[in-house]
Amino acid sequence: MSGSNPFDPKLYTADAISAETKAINDAIIKAMDGAPDWWDIGAQEVRDARARGDGPFPLAPKSPRARTIEIDGKGGKIALRVIAPDNPKGVYLHIHGGGWTLGAADQQDPLLERIADNVGLACVSVEYRLAPEHPYPAGPDDCEAAAVWLVKNAKKEFGTDKLTIGGESAGGHLSAVTVLRMRDRHGYTGFKGANLVFGAFDMSMTPSQRAFGNERLILRTLDIQKFGDAFMPPHVDRRDPDVSPLYADLKGLCPALFTVGTRDALLDDSLFMYTRWIAAGNEAELGIYPGGAHGFVAFPGELARAANAQADAFLKRVVG
Template sequence: MTGMAEWWDVGAQKVREARARGEGAFPPAAKSDRARWVEIDGPAGKLKLRTLAPAQSRGVYLHMHGGGHVLGAADQQDRLLERVADTTGLTAVSVEYRLAPENPYPAGPDDCEAAALWVSDHLSDFGGAKLAIGGESAGAHLAAMTMLRLRDKHGRMPFHAANLVFGVFDLGMTPSARNFGDERLILRTIDILKFGDAFLPGVSREERRSPELSPLYADLCGLCPALFTIGTRDALLDDSLFMHARWAAAGNRSELDIYPGACHGFIAFPTPQTFASLERQMTFLNEALR
């Protein structure tokens, strides 16, 4: 169910270009004529943000796309972000962060941190004071890292809600990730290993469990309400189970939405579980932003 050559064999850029053409397991990414690009000053030059606004904006949904820190792009989930904007009244802002292996850690997290600081400082430009954050897969990891960086480095916690969808929170690999094996349900154990090696070259599996790299091991006190979404046939199942438990144990509001039989990336496909999950995500955001 992966549908194309391995990126580590043919090169990440070749697979990125193929995915942009709609090749592989995921459906073609339809572009919205409502989307606009904004450029801000980033850690390594100009940083692009893709924005999708509702008819009347009350704030921002800061989004980080998935792709294992290697694949994906900010313009490959316009339909999802249209739904967020129209259902929540938030302007969706997706970060075009730098990708590994060309730009390993800390490039991507640095870009997301810079985007979050800029959005936090310019919320009034988006029509309100509400700020949520979210992402899928590696994007959920980057969203969690961004919250922790803003709290620990800048003394800020501007977010009212975190929407974390089938995220990876332990880069040293949880039991479900280690034991998943080779079944081709989008994400396999070898994929997780290869993505980790690209993002953190030369860093051992144990060293990847540093709180600065793996949010599961961080101090999670003082964070905003979060929704964790996961399928039971996802190699990252334990990441969401464990992170939900630690988020709640730290005194934060935490919700867990589990989909029996759903694989990694399931919300990309038009199934009843997808529609149920998206409705739950939108409900969570609206309730948290009241």
């Protein structure tokens, strides 16, 4: 956790998990027991259910402060959901999670409001195209287009050109991909920081992904496989750096914060990516949260509060 040695073995033991976190995990497993799989009933039906607040994730209220900007992308118009304070100190390009298949830009308004209020950043969340209707490279293309637009227009739109980026799960993956694309395709290395929250960085599957098994604690091994199959056409090399940033040249990148819980199937992804980020000569932090399940920052509790406070502190520091 914040302030702890992330490589302290004690953080990874059952004894490190609080009673509150155990109770949250038990409630998640109970809520997901018997729930249909999205690939059986169709992605759109699950998207609609999430929008109603059905399922394990708490329904996030819509912010009255939100507005929408439309920009051009390769596949048509891209909506950007904006929640901004007065006189922003910088901009946070946010990319939502959902296995590249589920989720929406308007389903985490409280998260964006928190960053806007606590850090003073204009939050811009990308409504990128979703698989399986729009497989790779559609989603990454839309996130890249949003980043390019912000580089050109942030100063005019928000009064600042200090850019940060981040997201959760698939959004953490797409954030890392976007940072790399901006460097390699546009010569842009100006991001002040990347907030990468339990991201998937190896689409060929890390050991923790493969070993997690069938416990319905948000993300099982089977879920990861199905999400990957929906996102990536069969011809795509799953270790291509454009889909698996763990295998990219990571030199010359911005500071990053990697956040993950020890009960997450994507634990290795953050551990591996953090060490590669550091080994490439970049600054990085690693927040390890005992017992945290995939998506734990969305559930009320001390673990989520601590992780969100670490993220806010990181963004404040990198923006200056």
